[in-house]
Amino acid sequence: MPSILLLGAPGTGKCRFIHDLLPNFKNVVWVTTLNSAEFVRNQLKFYEGNLWIVDTHTWMRRKTHTAMDIIVSNPINLNEVSLSISKVVDDLADEYILIFDSISGLLVYHSIQRVMHFLRGLLVKTEDRGSIYTLVQGAHQVTDEISIMMLFQNIIKLEWLNEKRYLKLIKSVKYVEPTIAEIELNKDGIKIPETIREYILSQLK
Numbered sequence: 001m002p003s004i005l006l007l008g009a010p011g012t013g014k015c016r017f018i019h020d021l022l023p024n025f026k027n028v029v030w031v032t033t034l035n036s037a038e039f040v041r042n043q044l045k046f047y048e049g050n051l052w053i054v055d056t057h058t059w060m061r062r063k064t065h066t067a068m069d070i071i072v073s074n075p076i077n078l079n080e081v082s083l084s085i086s087k088v089v090d091d092l093a094d095e096y097i098l099i100f101d102s103i104s105g106l107l108v109y110h111s112i113q114r115v116m117h118f119l120r121g122l123l124v125k126t127e128d129r130g131s132i133y134t135l136v137q138g139a140h141q142v143t144d145e146i147s148i149m150m151l152f153q154n155i156i157k158l159e160w161l162n163e164k165r166y167l168k169l170i171k172s173v174k175y176v177e178p179t180i181a182e183i184e185l186n187k188d189g190i191k192i193p194e195t196i197r198e199y200i201l202s203q204l205k
Contacts, residue, residue, distance in 0.1 A: 002173050002203045003123055003131045005149060008158035013165060013185045014134045015043070017158065018099055020189045022047050024201060025130075027096035029088050031081075032057055033105025037069040052088045056081055056105065076109055078118045089126060097204055098131040103148060104139050112144045119151055130204030154203055158183075167192055172199070 008014045022028055026049040032040050037055040044051060052068045056075035065071060072084045089098065100122075106115045123131070135148060137157070149155055155171040169179045176199045184191040 001128055001130055002153035003127075003133065003151075004154040004156060004200065004203060005152035006132055006134045006156050006158070007137045007145075007149075007170075008134075009138050009160065010136060012158040012160050013183075013190060014158060015101065016185055016190050017156075017192075018101070018132055018134075019044070019046070021132075021200065021204070022049070022097070024205070025049060025095065025097045027092055027094055028052070028099065029054065029085070029092070029096055030099045030101065031085060032101055033075070034102055037066075037071070038062075038064050041066070041069075054081075054084050054088060056084075078106070078110065078114060082118065082121060085122065086125065089129070095205070096129055098126050098129060100131065100133040102134040102136060104134075104136040107140055107144065112141075112147055116147060116151070119148070123151060132204070154200075156200075167196065169196065173203070174199075 006014050006017065028047065028049060029052045030040055031054040033056045036058045037053040040053050041051065052070065054070045054072065056072045058071055059073060059075065061071045070084050070088060072081050074080050103115065135145065137145065153173050157168040157170050159166045159168065165183045165185055167181050167183045169176055176195060178193060181193045181196065
């Protein structure tokens with residue numbers, strides 16, 4: 001199943017974009033590299049399905065963690081990160097969506113070569129399920145961003161320009177219109193063209 005890379009500078013609405021899609025899935029596996037499991041779970045209070053969180057940010061288990069929070073004790077070791085994700089997805093026979101937020105968290109500690117190797121392995125392992133990976137655009141070398149983009153079949157970019165928000169469909173497995181659209185972000189969620197929304201869901205389910 002094709003994967004999706006979601007690009008955007010900080011504050012462009014990447015997580016809000018993902019939040020809007022989650023009610024379509026009864027199982028979510030959320031890998032967090034920049035926030036704690038508690039923070040993610042608090043942000044997803046609206047979600048009524050089963051939520052597993054693989055936390056590579058906290059480093060140690062706390063009383064506030066739940067049984068569905070997998071804490072990676074040594075996130076510098078990418079093998080341990082991979083094993084922690086496998087611990088969850090290998091036991092999920094039902095449909096699930098994998099959210100990886102964010103690749104940028106890995107690039108803080110690891111070379112682009114190691115991150116590419118890790119991502120390729122994870123993408124192959126979960127290729128029969130829908131997945132969305134985020135990347136903070138502008139935080140890394142352009143050549144590194146392009147290298148990562150090569151791994152994904154679908155690439156969506158979110159932009160904030162002249163007080164307006166835009167979605168750009170940079171790469172897709174089939175032609176979709178429009179490829180550039182203004183989007184609206186408010187307290188109730190995010191509004192995107194229905195044709196793009198339907199296409200995204202078709203790539204994830």
